[in-house]
Amino acid sequence: MTDEAAHQFIVVEGPIGVGKTSLARRLCVSLSAQGVLEQAAQNPFLERFYRNPRAGALPTQLHFLLQRAQQLAALKQADLFAPVRVADYLLEKDRLFARVTLDDAEYALYEQLYARLDIQAPRPDLVVYLQAPVDVLLERIARRGVDFEQYIERQYLERLNEAYARFFHAFQAAPLLIVNAASIDPIANQRDYDELLATIRRMSRGRLYYNPLRSRAI
């Protein structure tokens, strides 16, 4: 017997730039898990959206919605190896973004399509929510240097951060680990990663705030 929870499906969530994909990838290799990763770079509308949010929002959202529907359908196919999985998004994220980026008429259209698709997403047994203030997100977006992301506006990130905070405040569908991602760097710092991984492995229920107080030179 160990005190570790055998997670089958872990989701890492959080706003743009917080580091969810990098963390999800590392978890995949540490846990020998399949990665279910967003393919934002393959969304041909995303750059247009960042340059001109009002005009680009609807095609961007529809592309993401169809992409996720396809990816989650592929997951349902029987897999002999009963794999552990790590994803870098929750399906609910799609709606959360739609609510932020679309106007009312567009959102109504989006909702119709969403209902039609009837997407079945597997239910995670742990969600890791990475949280960081907008200044940190902007700094990380600048550092990773994806050209078209440099158009992302502060105000957009503020609305997203708020939408995420509200969403997870009400979230009850799975155990939730809320990580203060401004105070740790689980990608560059091995000790931060090891401690976070140990916490993830132990966590089996409820809601936990993970906020290691550590003085760190910035």
Place this chain on the structure above:
Amino acid sequence: MEIWRPAYIGVGSNLADPRAQVLTACARLAQVPRTRVVLSSRLYRSRPLGPIAQPEFVNAVVGVLTQLESPVLLAALRALEAALGRPAQRERWGPRIIDLDLLSYAREQRSEAALTLPHAGIVERNFVLYPLADIAPDLDLPGLGRVAELAARVTSAGLAPL
């Protein structure tokens, strides 16, 4: 297609500046299509196995995520070995400029002439298990067990981090 699978690759060399060969191979692994290098172990120096007198090896293990099926990934590793100057004929215990072994791929178990998964030599090789334990101590190798436990069963004789 849209799913990424974890794979673990052993890298070794004992010819022509082995350390540089291993680092080059790790860098070139990042260029394999639809594959992403996620974690790399420390580099280790190890005494060669087998009957032939030859220089010490440098070894490392790299953890990747890939969208390639295992035989396709293996073919990419063979092609990379050839590109890095390894002759096609593989002498069992001989010196080599670069050696890329597919150690484990997702939860796959195979025993075919061309590909055995997990790799048959893992359990007795400290130069595989120690670096693998650097990046994935909790990895459960199908049919073999947990990496940290397997590593604890072999001595570190002849092996040292660089």
